[in-house]
Each structure stands twice: as structure tokens, then as C-alpha cells.
């Protein structure tokens with residue numbers, strides 16, 4: 232059976248619903264040796280500010296049951312070096328590039344987005360208003376409804392690229408943030424970023440991360456992420472990009488049935504960098520078995536008990 | 538060369554002591570491609586706990602009778618739940634092994650000598666390095682320190698390959714009583730300045746720092762094999778960073794999986 236894996240995010244048509252999650256795939260090129268980047272629906276690159284950033288002191292990660300905490304602190308090369316040093320090769324490899332945009336201020340989000348809008352090969356902007364690991368910027372926009380509306384509207388005014396605000400789960404009602412983003416002109420929302428968390432070494436009585444707190448990702452968060460994606464998809468009309476702990480084709484399908492149009496995979500790619508082809512064939516096999524012709528037919532297809 | 542991911546069969550698991558063992562893995566492709574100092578990422582379970590792979594230096598590159606590389610070994614120290622799984626592995630088990638990864642050591646040739654300095658499980662990259670240096674006929678020494686006599690392994694192996702050994706134990710049960718930096722410093726003092734040598738070092742961070750400093754004081758280049766906590770080993774996650782100086786002398790965090798794990802001692806900035 233010939234199955235159609237195409238999905239649409241705003242004006243962007245992706246050949247399949249699988250994307251790398253920001254911060255878990257470098258700038259994509261690190262993987263060019265072992266993964267055909269053009270085979271992914273999109274490559275979402277590490278979060279970028281206007282300028283270079285050093286990030287936090289190590290230790291930056293620690294394992295927890297079925298998951299991990301990270302506090303990388305958004306180390307990165309800044310938007311100018313990214314455009315100069317990484318984009319030409321990403322274009323050459325045929326990657327559909329989505330840039331995760333960060334900012335310490337409203338002006339910085341706008342400026343970085345404006346710069347990217349003129350760059351050939353940038354397919355969309357994922358607006359990172361949800362990083363739990365830095366003091367300034369990021370989450371301070373994502374935890375307040377009016378700030379979320381304000382930053383999304385401001386970026387909307389300077390770009391025609393598909394705009395995907397990335398939401399934090401560290402709020403009481405994620406779906407109200409999805410609604411605020413939609414009202415401000417977002418083309419889609421992505422969720423979840425990591426859950427603010429902490430681990431302590433009881434022998435040394437020190438936190439296991441130098442930053443004290445970090446973000447929890449991996450299979451441990453999947454059921455909460457599925458619930459949040461479901462709630463958002465119920466409330467907004469724009470597509471929802473779902474993530475959080477996806478490690479198998481069945482996990483991808485779970486998110487799509489809950490309402491995700493596309494998905495991102497982060498932590499699981501650390502364990503299996505070759506996961507992409509496994510996920511794709513698993514989805515195709517499911518569709519053939521369940522007689523589903525188009526993957527979009529699965530989106531929000533959950534059946535209720537009564 | 539692109540790293541390979543193999544479902545490698547465990548050929549042997551040799552316990553050296555209560556805390557150390559050597560795991561031999563059938564991995565011909567990885568064995569053929571590995572250069573000394575490179576590492577592999579090993580999955581210790583097929584489940585989600587512990588979740589991440591663990592980085593291990595390639596210890597030995599093992600060959601069949603014709604000299605064709607057929608297996609690698611890794612030297613493991615028992616530290617947590619992941620390494621406990623590896624300690625319990627037996628012949629016939631299979632483990633996902635990804636590699637080779639990272640930048641290898643630069644090999645020095647005669648008249649230069651190679652002085653290897655190992656602390657505990659920091660011996661790990663030096664068996665493969667010894668074989669490559671032997672092929673160049675580079676004179677080699679190994680300064681090797683552990684807590685006790687029972688924490689020093691493979692001494693006969695290194696001696697059989699012509700490596701001159703200088704041992705140290707913290708409890709004084711073998712070699713110099715104290716840290717391995719003591720015999721190293723003594724040897725550096727008496728080495729004539731016109732005889733070139735390069736220091737290769739792997740071990741706990743305070744030791745790396747001390748040895749890199751000794752190299753600087755005595756005007757000897759060092760190659761430092763760092764051991765950071767790693768998420769992916771491929772440059773995806775930015776967790777394994779160390780601080781190094783760039784050409785202008787400005788320190789930056791760089792990923793030890795891509796830019797290392799081997800760095801020039803003079804480039805590393807210690808916290």
C-alpha cells in the first residue's frame with residue numbers, strides 16, 4: 232500500500248511529520264554523516280540568539296528514571312555565524328530548516344527573526360519562549376499570557392515565514408497559551424519544552440547540575456506531554472507540533488491521534504541516532520495495517536469511550 | 538569516517554578485580570576504523586533505565602591470526618547502574634556499540650619519546666596507543682597510578698611490548714608511595730632538554746590538570762584525554778563541554794565528543 236506521509240504547517244508542506252527537537256540535534260550538520268537530513272520532515276536546529284553564548288558550567292546533564300535533566304544554558308554561535316557557516320551546507324543537503332529563535336528581550340526576538348526571514352532555505356521559525364534554564368528571556372515570555380501575545384505579534388509583523396511558538400509545560404493551563412499564540416498570528420504551536428526539575432546528590436548534598444535546576448525530558452514525560460498536546464489541539468485551530476519522550480513509531484502515532492500534526496524527537500535520538508528510518512517504516516507499516524492512506528487522517532482521530 | 542552502530546556480541550568479560558573488568562566486543566568495522574584515543578558509545582540496556590549510552594575509550598584493538606581487526610575491548614570501572622549492567626554481561630550477550638567517535642591522539646615518532654600517564658581507569662586509551670607507537674618504534678614509558686596494588690592492571694601486557702613502567706600507589710603497596718605525578722616529575726627533571734618527548738595523559742581531572750601543568754613547566758607538549766559526561770557522543774546535545782582557548786587566547790566551551798576527547802594540554806582551561 233502506498234501511504235502519504237505529507238503534513239502541512241501553515242504554508243509549509245513537510246514530506247513526513249518527523250522533526251528533530253531543538254537542542255538535541257546540534258545544527259543538523261553534526262549528523263550529516265549518518266542521517267540523510269533531507270529525509271526528515273524538518274531539521275529544527277539549536278536555539279539561537281543574536282550573539283554567541285557560552286552556556287552553563289558542566290555538569291549540564293544528569294540521568295533520572297527513564298529520562299534526563301539538562302541545563303545547557305543555550306550555548307550557541309548566534310544567528311550571524313549560523314547563517315554564514317551552517318546554512319549553505321544545510322541548503323546543499325536539502326534539509327528543511329526550522330530555526331529555534333531565542334531572545335533576552337522582545338527586540339532580540341524580533342531582530343533574530345527579521346534576519347532569518349531573508350535567508351534562503353530557512354523554512355520556518357520556532358519561537359523559543361519556553362527554555363527553563365536561563366534567567367533572562369525565554370520562559371519569562373512563555374509564562375505570561377500577555378507577554379506571549381506580545382512577542383508573537385511583534386515577530387509576526389516582521390516575518391512571513393511560518394511562525395511556531397514553542398510552549399512551556401511549566402504553567403497551569405498550556406492550552407490558554409496556545410490560544411494566545413494563535414490569536415497573535417502564530418501558524419502553529421509546538422510543545423512541550425522540558426519540565427523544570429531538580430536532582431540532588433545526597434552524599435555531597437549538591438545539586439547534580441551546576442545550574443541547580445534543569446529541564447526533564449525523555450520517556451518519563453510522555454504521558455503528560457500527550458495530555459497537553461491533546462488539550463491544545465482541542466482548543467486551537469492551528470496545527471500542534473507534539474513532543475516529549477517519543478522513542479518509537481507507536482509514540483509518534485499516540486501524539487498524532489491526540490491531535491499533533493507533526494512531532495519532534497529529542498532525547499531518544501541520543502540513544503539511537505538512526506531512529507528516523509525506524510520511525511518512518513513503523514508509521515508506514517501501521518498505516519498499511521490499519522488501512523490509513525494519508526497520515527493526516529490520523530491527526531486528532533482519538534476515539535472516545537462513550 | 539562515519540561512525541558505525543553495531544549490535545556487537547560480547548566475546549569475553551574478564552574480571553580484573555571487584556571493581557574492574559575488560560569487555561571484548563565483536564565489532565570488526567569499528568575495530569578497523571578506530572585510532573588510539575577514540576571512543577565508542579555503548580547502550581547498557583534495551584530499556585529506558587538507565588536511558589543514555591555510556592562513552593568508553595577503546596582499550597585494545599584485537600586482531601585475528603591474519604592481523605585483520607575483529608574486535609575491540611573496553612576497560613570498565615564499576616561506578617553506577619549502567620556499568621553494573623556491563624559488569625554482569627556474559628559471552629553471547631549483545632550490546633549496541635556506536636563508534637569510533639572523537640579525535641584520536643597525534644602519534645609521535647622517534648627520536649621523540651612518548652610518556653603515557655594513567656590514573657586508575659585512565660589506563661583505558663593506552664593499550665591501543667602503545668600498539669600504534671610500537672609500530673613506529675617510538676620509545677614509550679607508562680606512569681601508572683592507582684589506589685592500591687590491586688588497582689593496577691595489564692602490567693605484563695605493557696612490559697611485553699617494551700613499555701618502561703613507573704608505578705605509584707596511594708597506599709604504597711606497589712611502586713612509589715603517593716600520586717603518579719611524583720615519579721613523572723622526577724623523570725621530567727632528569728630528562729635532557731634536547732631529547733624530545735610528548736606526554737599523553739588520561740585520568741581524574743585533578744590529575745589531568747597537574748600533569749598538563751608539569752608539561753608546561755618542563756616545556757613538554759601534552760595530549761590530554763578528557764572524560765566528560767556525554768549525552769549523545771555525536772555533537773547533538775552540548776553537554777560534554779570543556780573550556781579551551783582559541784587562537785586569540787579567548788576561552789570557549791567546546792564539545793569534547795567532537796573537538797576531543799583528546800586536547801592539547803596547553804589549550805585546556807581548568808575551572
Ligand SMILES: Cc1cc2nc3c(=O)[nH]c(=O)nc-3n(C[C@H](O)[C@H](O)[C@H](O)COP(=O)(O)O)c2cc1C
Nearest residue numbers: 252253254278301423424448449475476496497498
Ligand atoms: C540537551 C537538550 C537541549 C535542549 N535545547 C533546547 C533548545 O535549545 N531550544 C528548545 O526549544 N528546546 C530545547 N530542548 C527541549 C527539546 O527540544 C524538547 O522540547 C524536549 O527535550 C522534549 O522532547 P524529548 O523528550 O523528545 O527530548 C532541549 C532538550 C535537551 C534534552
